[in-house]
Amino acid sequence: MxxxxxxxxxxxxxxxxxxxxxxxxxxxxxxxxxxxxxxxxxxxxxxxxxxxxxxxxxxxxxxxxxxxxxxxxxxxxxxxxxxxxxxxxxxxxxxxxxxxxxxxxxxxxxxxxxxxxxxxxxxxxxxxxxxxxxxxxxxxxxxxxxxxxxxxxxxxxxxxxxxxxxxxxxxxxxxxxxxxxxxxxxxxxxxxxxxxxxxxxxxxxxxxxxxxxxxxxxxxxxxxxxxxxxxxxxxxxxxxxMPSDGGSKILIDPNDSWGGDLRSTSSQKYRMIESSILEHAYYTSVITSDTASNPKDFYFINQVTQSGSGNQFTLTPTTTGYTKINNVNEATAKGISETFWYYYQNASGNQKIRFLRLGGTPTINSTVLVPFEGTNISIPQNGIWFKPKSNGTTGISFMITNKSNNSAMSIYQFTRQPDGTINSWTEYSFIFPVTGQYPFKNYDILYFTFEVDSNYEYFVGLSQNSPNADAGFVYLVLHGVGYSGxxxxxxxxxxxxxxxxxxxxxxxxxxLNNALLTFKGTASSTGYLYFNKTNYSGTYVYYYSAINGLEIRDLAAGTKDAKLATTGLNTIFPDWMSNYQNNP
Structure with missing residues (x-):
């Protein structure tokens, strides 16, 4: 044998x-x-x-x-x-x-x-x-x-x-x-x-x-x-x-869903970004929104020069390291989402593109507690926090809003000590030059890519290099599950x-249904979650939680094929609702 x-x-x-x-x-x-x-x-x-x-x-x-x-x-x-x-x-x-x-x-x-x-x-x-x-x-x-x-x-x-x-x-x-x-x-x-x-x-x-x-x-x-x-x-x-495109997606798009400003006077200090995977992306106060009805040109940044040392670096486009994007085909060829491109292209009149103004330079000493995987962790205030579940390339876009100075915005990368204390706080500052050999001007949109590692957390905030020359945050996305190779x-x-x-x-x-359903939490009592694809009142992947406080979420942005069941449960979930639940 x-x-x-x-x-x-x-x-x-x-x-x-x-x-x-x-x-x-x-x-x-x-x-x-x-x-x-x-x-x-x-x-x-x-x-x-x-x-x-x-x-x-x-x-x-x-x-x-x-x-x-x-x-x-x-x-x-x-x-x-x-x-x-x-x-x-x-x-x-x-x-x-x-x-x-x-x-x-x-x-x-x-x-x-x-x-x-x-x-x-x-x-x-x-x-x-x-x-x-x-x-x-x-x-x-x-x-x-x-x-x-x-x-x-x-x-x-x-x-x-x-x-x-x-x-x-x-x-x-x-x-x-x-x-x-x-x-x-x-x-x-x-x-x-x-x-x-x-x-x-x-x-x-x-x-x-x-x-x-x-x-x-x-x-x-x-x-x-x-x-x-x-x-x-x-x-x-x-x-x-699917559902890999949403499976560990970090999608931060204020044009898709924006629940209102997080001001210094607001009692709410953070808001989970629901288009991203559960509890892996948050807005934290202070953040206010603004809109532009006629954004100018759209540039994809191909090449940057990095300078700095220790825990502070600057990333500046080279004088030839950018490509002007003119149509959706050029955008998608660079990995830019069609949805985001059309937000930009159609922004005129009443249909405006939203961007966020982030208040104050973030520090590890000014934090707020947020839920994360069954516990609470402290994350910085005055910006946007996210924790990738997999390594990958992040697309991040800013709008130049201060032409009198070189606009800037930063991504901060950090880890944690075993006790949860933020550690290895490192700043990567994106500089948007508006003088000299560059064509960039006020209300231009610049799209960068940035490699992220699942061992780190990230925070988008004002730059410590140029805190008075902020840019508007427009969009960030990380697609994919696992890695390629x-x-x-x-x-x-x-x-x-x-x-x-x-x-x-x-x-x-x-x-494929493209139904990215997810849940996490502590069940308030023993109970059931149900899932079935059926043509009850339209063909959907129906889902239902019979446990108080435990919510199933559909996290694939734009998904039309998944639906919370509210009526007709015995028909949508045959056998389970009437038979098994009463005779487990």
Missing amino acids: RLIFLRKNILLYLLVFTVLLISSTVYAWFVKDSSIELYATGTSIVNYFARGTGEENDPYIINDKKHLYHLAWLQNLGYFGNEKIYFEIENDINMEGMALPPIGTEEHPFYGTLNGNYHVISNLFISNNKNELITNFNLQNVNLGSKVGFFGKIDAPSNPENPNAPYNPAWAGEAKNFYLENVNVTNIVNNSVIGIVAGHNNGHLSDIGVSNNSLKLTGGIYSQSDYVLIGELGPNTYWEG SDISIVQNVDYVMRQNGVFPRVSEST
């Missing part, structure tokens, strides 16, 4: 099964319905599946719910080690009456490949609650972890001969080509990350559809989900298409689906 059994308790587990086999004992494995009995037919792994050896050309075949159960527990008990094991689903599988743990834990991540062959896994309960997971072996020393979903954690093993070798996507776990219908994911572990398809994915996912699913959260327990479909993405994974795993075509003439469409052949 090519599988290496690493733990003594696993060997004992197999020995017990051998004794049971000899004595012809029939077992009830983990089920919600104790009348369902599954047979342990031998100590060879192949006997836990319909057939196969687990090789790429002879995968383990899954055609019954007990086989999926075997996969989950063999995985979580460490039977597969660091091996690349292959599985295929042969037919639709109705899991009614049975519950599974998440497949893959932090101790034993899933490194295998599961090909669903476009079959449906339905009526499944997934839980990390050991009291619900009735088994014929002791779960006391089994840690199901805090990554919860159909898959708990998908990752790639390290190279045993070189633990410091870079991530290798060829070794990463992979799941593809299946549907999850009427699936409930239950979490009782504090600080968990939850996703319907996977809690944590640092591997490959493709062509996976979900339909009429729910999450059960325990009262008093903090949990979060960046995408609902996937709880969180690992550092070596890129999600092609050859050493990455890919997520693509994972989405909400609905049956058409009784059949699910292939996600890869469908129009």
Whole structure:
């Protein structure tokens, strides 16, 4: 046998099964319905599946719910080690009456490949609650972890001969080509990350559809989900298409949504920027807004010279390091959003472009407390704070508003000490020269790019170099999830689906919903979150929270395909609302 059994308790587990086999004992494995009995037919792994050896050309075949159960527990008990094991689903599988743990834990991540062959896994309960997971072996020393979903954690093993070798996507776990219908994911572990398809994915996912699913959260327990479909993405994974464009998007656009000025006299000292990912971008007082009905020219800054040292630098465009943008095609070729370009192009008469005036130079001594990932942190006042979830290139745009001096605006970069104190405060000041060889003039818009690192926090504020020569802030965006390169795993075509003439469409052949749903917080009481794509009162991905104080948010800017359900809940979420909630 090519599988290496690493733990003594696993060997004992197999020995017990051998004794049971000899004595012809029939077992009830983990089920919600104790009348369902599954047979342990031998100590060879192949006997836990319909057939196969687990090789790429002879995968383990899954055609019954007990086989999926075997996969989950063999995985979580460490039977597969660091091996690349292959599985295929042969037919639709109705899991009614049975519950599974998440497949893959932090101790034993899933490194295998599961090909669903476009079959449906339905009526499944997934839980990390050991009291619900009735088994014929002791779960006391089994840690199901805090990554919860159909898959708990998908990752790639390290190279045993070189633990410091870079991530290798060829070794990463992979799941593809299946549907999850009427699936409930239950979490009782504090600080968990939850996703319907996977809690944590640092591997490959493709062509996976979900339909009429729910999450059960325990009262008093903090949990979060960046995408609902996937709880969180690992550092070596890129999600092609939506919802990656919104997944870790920092979008700060006062023209899109502006809740009013934050003045020194206002009782409100901060406002979360809801077009960005939850709690990762804030306006802080003092900020006032202004508008321009006829902005002048639009320049993309191609090249800057950097000067300075220590914790203070200036970035000045070279005399030839800029390009005038004249139309939308030139704008998008430089990575500038069409939406932002049209704000600029159409700004005339009553349709004006909004820009922000930031009050006072920020310091680490003048801060305000804001919510962030289950706690509160101090961030500077007098500007715009954001914390990227991934490395990337930020596009940032300013309007020259002070032609008598070289206008300036700064991005401050910093880290934190373990006690939360702001540390390594460094200023990068963007200088906008309006004299000499430069064509820049009052009310011109200048668009810069700036590399950001997920290990840092950032703050947009007045420059300490030229605090009296401010510019107006117009726009900032950071797109993407993970990073690009050859050493990455890919997520693509994972989405909400609905049956058409009784059949699910292939996600890869469908129009993506672009529904970026997310939540985080402490459940006030045990309750449910619901998600389903249906054509009730128009085709939407409907969502609903039955937990007071825990809000599901749609964070993809401009999304039209997701909608909060307010009426018709039993119709929108069949079975869950009337049946499961009353008989969990």
